[in-house]
Amino acid sequence: xxxxxxxxxxxxxxxxxxxxxxxxxxxxxxxxxxxxxxxxxxxxxxxxxxxxxxxxxxxxxxxxxxxxxxxxxxxxxxxxxxxxxxxxxxxxxxxxxxxxxxxxxxxxxxxxxxxxxxxxxxxxxxxxxxxxxxxxxxxxxxxxxxxxxxxxxxxxxxxxxxxxxxxxxxxxxxxxxxxxxxxx
Numbered sequence: 001x002x003x004x005x006x007x008x009x010x011x012x013x014x015x016x017x018x019x020x021x022x023x024x025x026x027x028x029x030x031x032x033x034x035x036x037x038x039x040x041x042x043x044x045x046x047x048x049x050x051x052x053x054x055x056x057x058x059x060x061x062x063x064x065x066x067x068x069x070x071x072x073x074x075x076x077x078x079x080x081x082x083x084x085x086x087x088x089x090x091x092x093x094x095x096x097x098x099x100x101x102x103x104x105x106x107x108x109x110x111x112x113x114x115x116x117x118x119x120x121x122x123x124x125x126x127x128x129x130x131x132x133x134x135x136x137x138x139x140x141x142x143x144x145x146x147x148x149x150x151x152x153x154x155x156x157x158x159x160x161x162x163x164x165x166x167x168x169x170x171x172x173x174x175x176x177x178x179x180x181x182x183x184x
Contacts, residue, residue, distance in 0.1 A: 015058055015067055019074025022054040026075055027082035042149050049157020051093050052125055053165045055101040060169025061178050063113050072098030100125050122162040130154030
């Protein structure tokens with residue numbers, strides 16, 4: 001059975017709730033990203049990895065098209081309300097990561113929800129963002145071992161946060177949240 005293209009109010013409200021919670025977390029990560037990047041730049045990828053959380057929780061819980069992108073957008077709006085100066089960054093990151101997560105889910109026709117699919121998304125996100133940051137942060141200034149660690153942590157960060165998101169989504173599903181959100 002193909003997933004319905006219609007998004008119910010309960011699904012939208014669930015996406016909004018996840019987006020508000022994860023958006024607050026993203027704003028907190030944004031607040032510490034500057035000091036972390038300045039003091040221990042090698043750990044920046046672990047902090048930035050939190051941005052995968054809205055889509056992972058939404059997709060694990062709801063298992064429907066568009067929920068990652070919708071949830072990411074709500075999270076970006078919340079984080080932007082806390083740090084308006086970074087609104088463009090939050091919205092751009094939401095579109096990029098939410099789009100990548102939706103793209104991987106679409107490749108499996110929104111029918112494969114095993115953990116491996118989420119981790120593939122996480123690795124792709126980590127490589128794309130790590131590659132972009134590589135040039136923006138002039139990572140080539142680090143010794144070779146530092147470059148390897150830096151890029152590895154940009155991949156590891158989203159993977160770790162994906163595991164956290166899967167645990168949260170799974171717990172919400174066991175609590176019955178998905179049952180009320182899946183009715184159309």
